[in-house]
Amino acid sequence: MSVSATLLGLVAGEGASIPVADFHIVFLMLPGFSLLAVAGLLAQTPQDGILVSNHVRNPGRHPDRCSASPPTGRPG
Secondary structure (H helix, E strand, O other), X not given: OHHHHHHHHHHHOOOOOOOHHHXXXXXXXXXXXXXXXXXXXXXXXXXXXXXXXXXXXXXXXXXXXXXXXXXXXXXX
């Protein structure tokens, strides 16, 4: 909401009323921000989020784990 309000203020400029055409311009500009974000996400590798989420596809092979073998599933 704040991004669209800021863009509307920049497109419309100073004035008492904002014409409908300026709303249309801003409405068409907003998807550009999403496309820029998607472009950055396409460059990621599958390992990029491991340190943040602690999600690993194969926990037994994670280099930061103490044991190299997967857990047996039996309690202590």
